[in-house]
Amino acid sequence: MAVTTMIGAKIHRREDPRLVSGEGRYVDDFTRPGMVFLAVVRSPFAHALVKSIDVTQATKAPGVVAVYTHKDFTKVLSGTMPVTPSFVAEKKQTPPRFPIAEKEVVYQGEPVAVVLAETKYQAADASNLIDVEYEQLPAVMDLDKALEAKSPKVHVDGPDNLGWDLTYIPDDPAVMKEAEVVIKERILQQRLAPTSMETRGVLAEYSKPDGTMTVWMSSQSPHFVRLFLGGAMGIPENRLRVISPDVGGGFGAKISPYSEDWLVPAAAKLSGRPVKWIESRTESLLTTTHGRGQEFEVEAGAKKDGTLVYIKATQYLDIGAYMGTFAAFQACACLLAGGAYNWKHVAARTVGVLTNRVPTDPYRGAGRPEATHLCERAIDLLAGALKMDPAEIRRKNFITAFPHTNHFGLVFDSGAYEKAMDMAMEIAGYEKLRKEQEEGRKKGKYIGIGMSSWIEICGFGPSAATAPATGGIALVESAQVRVFPTGSVAVYVGTHSHGQGHDTTFPQIVADTLGVPYDSIELRHGDTAEGPAFGYGTYGSRSLAVGGMAVHKASKKVVDKARKIAAHLFEAAEEDVAFDQGHFYIKGSPDKRKAFGEVAFASYGAGLPEGMEQGLEAVAYYDPSNFVWPFGTHIAVVEVDVQTGHVDLKRYIAVDDCGNIINPMIVDGQIHGGVAQGISQALYEEIIYDNESGQMRTGTFTDYLVPSANEFPKFELGRTITPSPTNELGVKGIGEAGTIASSAAIINAVCDALSPFGIKHVDMPASPDRVWKQIHEAHAGSNHGKEAHK
Amino acid sequence: MKHKVATTVNGHRHEHEVEPRLLLVHYLRDVVGLTGTHIGCDTSQCGACTILVDGKAVKSCTMFAVQAEGKKLTTIEGMAKDGELHPLQQAFWDEHGLQCGYCTPGFIMAAAYLLEQNPNPTEDEIRRGLEGNLCRCTGYVNIVKSVQAAAKTMGGARAKPAGQPAVTAGGE
Numbered sequence: 001m002a003v004t005t006m007i008g009a010k011i012h013r014r015e016d017p018r019l020v021s022g023e024g025r026y027v028d029d030f031t032r033p034g035m036v037f038l039a040v041v042r043s044p045f046a047h048a049l050v051k052s053i054d055v056t057q058a059t060k061a062p063g064v065v066a067v068y069t070h071k072d073f074t075k076v077l078s079g080t081m082p083v084t085p086s087f088v089a090e091k092k093q094t095p096p097r098f099p100i101a102e103k104e105v106v107y108q109g110e111p112v113a114v115v116l117a118e119t120k121y122q123a124a125d126a127s128n129l130i131d132v133e134y135e136q137l138p139a140v141m142d143l144d145k146a147l148e149a150k151s152p153k154v155h156v157d158g159p160d161n162l163g164w165d166l167t168y169i170p171d172d173p174a175v176m177k178e179a180e181v182v183i184k185e186r187i188l189q190q191r192l193a194p195t196s197m198e199t200r201g202v203l204a205e206y207s208k209p210d211g212t213m214t215v216w217m218s219s220q221s222p223h224f225v226r227l228f229l230g231g232a233m234g235i236p237e238n239r240l241r242v243i244s245p246d247v248g249g250g251f252g253a254k255i256s257p258y259s260e261d262w263l264v265p266a267a268a269k270l271s272g273r274p275v276k277w278i279e280s281r282t283e284s285l286l287t288t289t290h291g292r293g294q295e296f297e298v299e300a301g302a303k304k305d306g307t308l309v310y311i312k313a314t315q316y317l318d319i320g321a322y323m324g325t326f327a328a329f330q331a332c333a334c335l336l337a338g339g340a341y342n343w344k345h346v347a348a349r350t351v352g353v354l355t356n357r358v359p360t361d362p363y364r365g366a367g368r369p370e371a372t373h374l375c376e377r378a379i380d381l382l383a384g385a386l387k388m389d390p391a392e393i394r395r396k397n398f399i400t401a402f403p404h405t406n407h408f409g410l411v412f413d414s415g416a417y418e419k420a421m422d423m424a425m426e427i428a429g430y431e432k433l434r435k436e437q438e439e440g441r442k443k444g445k446y447i448g449i450g451m452s453s454w455i456e457i458c459g460f461g462p463s464a465a466t467a468p469a470t471g472g473i474a475l476v477e478s479a480q481v482r483v484f485p486t487g488s489v490a491v492y493v494g495t496h497s498h499g500q501g502h503d504t505t506f507p508q509i510v511a512d513t514l515g516v517p518y519d520s521i522e523l524r525h526g527d528t529a530e531g532p533a534f535g536y537g538t539y540g541s542r543s544l545a546v547g548g549m550a551v552h553k554a555s556k557k558v559v560d561k562a563r564k565i566a567a568h569l570f571e572a573a574e575e576d577v578a579f580d581q582g583h584f585y586i587k588g589s590p591d592k593r594k595a596f597g598e599v600a601f602a603s604y605g606a607g608l609p610e611g612m613e614q615g616l617e618a619v620a621y622y623d624p625s626n627f628v629w630p631f632g633t634h635i636a637v638v639e640v641d642v643q644t645g646h647v648d649l650k651r652y653i654a655v656d657d658c659g660n661i662i663n664p665m666i667v668d669g670q671i672h673g674g675v676a677q678g679i680s681q682a683l684y685e686e687i688i689y690d691n692e693s694g695q696m697r698t699g700t701f702t703d704y705l706v707p708s709a710n711e712f713p714k715f716e717l718g719r720t721i722t723p724s725p726t727n728e729l730g731v732k733g734i735g736e737a738g739t740i741a742s743s744a745a746i747i748n749a750v751c752d753a754l755s756p757f758g759i760k761h762v763d764m765p766a767s768p769d770r771v772w773k774q775i776h777e778a779h780a781g782s783n784h785g786k787e788a789h790k
Numbered sequence: 791m792k793h794k795v796a797t798t799v800n801g802h803r804h805e806h807e808v809e810p811r812l813l814l815v816h817y818l819r820d821v822v823g824l825t826g827t828h829i830g831c832d833t834s835q836c837g838a839c840t841i842l843v844d845g846k847a848v849k850s851c852t853m854f855a856v857q858a859e860g861k862k863l864t865t866i867e868g869m870a871k872d873g874e875l876h877p878l879q880q881a882f883w884d885e886h887g888l889q890c891g892y893c894t895p896g897f898i899m900a901a902a903y904l905l906e907q908n909p910n911p912t913e914d915e916i917r918r919g920l921e922g923n924l925c926r927c928t929g930y931v932n933i934v935k936s937v938q939a940a941a942k943t944m945g946g947a948r949a950k951p952a953g954q955p956a957v958t959a960g961g962e
Contacts, residue, residue, distance in 0.1 A: 012886075013886070015891070021879065026825075196892075197828075281831040498890050499891070665886050672931040700832065709923075
């Protein structure tokens with residue numbers, strides 16, 4: 001590689017001038033001639049039979065072009081919506097899902113009909129005129145009850161409500177007996193709405209004469225949509241173009257294809273008109289996949305000296321009414337239950353439970369925040385039982401030798417866990433904080449200090465591991481680097497940037513590899529008509545460690561060809577030609593040189609080496625040898641008002657290590673956003689359903705609390721750099737780290753603050769209501785609490 | 791029945807016949823054709839649709855187009871002058887105050903009004919002043935920094951216009 005000049009530099013984002021000027025182009029900003037608007041009629045019930053649908057009035061309403069129901073869509077759509085086998089091999093049942101209900105609706109918000117009209121107001125008006133007769137059925141909402149033999153079923157024709165049940169590693173009673181101190185806790189991971197600020201949206205245009213379909217969609221993975229949609233509609237990939245333009249956030253909820261991703265293109269084909277649908281916020285909260293939705297039974301044991309012995313986790317996962325495309329991925333919480341520590345034994349089992357709720361699927365972190373939360377809570381509970389400082393029990397048990405193979409056969413590539421923890425403690429002023437805490441308690445001031453030493457598996461992923469899990473598609477990544485005759489460069493990638501800044505960071509990599517000016521490189525993504533045949537998309541903190549490496553690999557292929565041409569021009573042997581800072585020269589005589597641009601121009605001309613074709617461009621697919629493993633330690637400082645139960649987050653310290661860094665400004669930004677989402681889970685957000693009726697109670701932003709700037713402090717960041725040995729760039733991933741780390745730090749701090757009351761665990765969100773009740777109950781049940789509160 | 795509405799948007803006069811129920815944000819996006827003003831919720835919480843109405847920050851999803859009769863409206867498209875970004879736009883760029891960019895126009899418009907009211911806000915005042923706008927990407931850290939930076943520039947703006955973006959190679 002050339003001498004690094006751009007990698008590691010704080011380059012301001014080149015996408016920003018258009019975004020700050022109102023010139024971003026999101027799906028709703030596109031229109032097509034003759035376009036109509038689609039409104040979806042949705043089930044108001046969590047579970048019901050559809051007895052009849054009367055569309056007479058709606059069809060006659062002003063501006064209405066068409067009304068379609070299940071029977072219309074079966075003319076242009078076939079098969080069921082995709083579900084990957086994922087990591088759960090012993091899956092018991094995957095309820096078949098067609099994008100629109102026929103005879104039974106199984107969650108509130110499931111589509112039953114659509115209306116096409118000339119304006120969005122007319123479509124909305126007419127959708128209210130569709131008369132659907134339902135027969136309500138009992139809604140299955142509670143995970144425990146759902147598994148009872150006498151429980152009503154989520155699908156009337158289903159065998160039962162068990163989605164899957166898989167024991168990864170069973171108990172080892174001999175080892176478990178060695179523990180001298182044992183803790184047990186049931187830990188809740190409430191349902192969350194991923195809540196990108198731009199909701200989902202689809203615009204589709206079908207050309208009957210050409211048999212071509214163009215779809216604009218707010219998606220993290222347009223190639224996957226093309227693959228699945230093409231299959232469902234019988235349109236080959238060369239006639240189906242999916243464009244994911246500027247996308248206003250994804251957070252995992254824009255990976256999987258949705259009902260509307262099928263229904264809108266299908267309606268365009270049925271009606272012969274371009275069709276647009278934009279999700280409302282209420283539709284989003286009701287029907288976009290939720291995250292988390294799990295309960296864990298956690299048990300852990302240690303020796304009296306603090307040596308960890310075993311941890312055992314049982315995951316009960318609320319699948320919802322259908323299995324989300326990547327739902328089973330969330331079971332990876334089990335595989336990381338041991339966290340950053342050496343345990344003699346780790347036992348894990350995952351149980352997927354069907355309910356009459358919207359499906360869960362990946363949300364920022366997907367399984368890894370849950371793993372961190374259960375493990376870091378268990379560590380603090382053990383520390384409490386052993387009367388050890390939480391930092392000391394961590395220090396004593398950290399994994400220190402790398403590569404490290406965990407109990408599930410996953411290989412941690414590199415790490416320096418203690419170093420990150422030490423830095424976080426130094427920034428926090430840990431010893432001083434503990435003194436302040438002690439002083440505070442004497443005055444009735446309840447300060448809590450919480451720590452989370454997180455690890456993450458990301459960079460999905462090696463083909464050998466991912467292809468069986470996805471049903472055959474390896475999660476490798478592609479890139480194409482194209483050098484034009486006058487030396488400007490276009491780079492096409494299969495990842496999609498929706499805030500991550502790839503337009504800036506990928507050209508930084510290319511600039512260094514090709515040694516050409518950063519400004520001469522243009523990045524293009526999100527249009528399946530351009531670049532390599534297949535791209536795998538952006539999720540799982542994979543874009544840099546997999547996609548960035550594909551960019552690097554394609555750039556190197558270009559340099560290799562250019563070197564051959566340079567050698568030919570020099571009339572020298574290829575091995576005598578060196579390349580540095582964008583120039584080729586003969587080794588030992590750096591004066592005799594040719595700029596990369598000169599060689600690019602020559603590559604399109606005559607007189608190339610014998611047998612060489614014209615042109616200077618290359619496609620690369622990069623298949624990583626392993627996942628990558630970022631890590632770090634976060635520390636939260638809270639003060640709990642024991643009169644009101646309000647948790648005030650005073651400080652938040654995050655020390656993260658994601659290997660080598662391409663652009664520190666963007667890394668910090670990813671951490672900020674991730675941390676905020678984890679704090680939101682810990683303190684604010686929760687999707688709530690009425691457990692009797694199955695009705696969602698949090699269907700607008702008035703009920704679902706997305707925090708504003710006023711709910712957060714400034715975050716204090718630190719960084720260690722431990723390069724990844726997995727790839728040539730030495731990079732890991734940072735997109736999800738903040739979220740993976742932060743919920744545990746907050747809840748550990750809240751529990752630490754409330755320890756004088758004998759409170760050991762607080763579930764999320766630690767809302768004033770929940771915290772106040774727990775303090776109140778502790779008061780009632782314990783003299784110790786009373787004393788503490790004096 | 792349609793109603794006549796005449797507005798001045800970013801200095802340009804517009805006259806249209808619109809349904810009385812047409813929301814101002816839909817008027818701007820679908821009738822006037824300015825798509826920089828975004829929609830992020832149905833209930834006036836997110837602030838993505840914030841614009842200035844006669845200089846005052848307003849969530850344009852809470853007003854009907856007909857209520858804007860005779861008003862001067864400023865949207866994000868009207869912030870840059872003579873090809874030069876507004877100091878707030880420049881500051882959001884410089885301070886990495888945006889990621890996906892969807893909430894950004896609303897934040898810039900809300901911040902413009904905030905700085906109009908309070909040219910030198912404290913961090914706390916900025917956080918409270920922008921609590922009607924939601925961002926899901928940034929954790930608000932760099933949004934606060936952007937507004938602080940813009941306040942500084944605008945305080946000295948009379949002497950020194952916003953410069954070109956920094957491309958600082960070689961380190962933080």
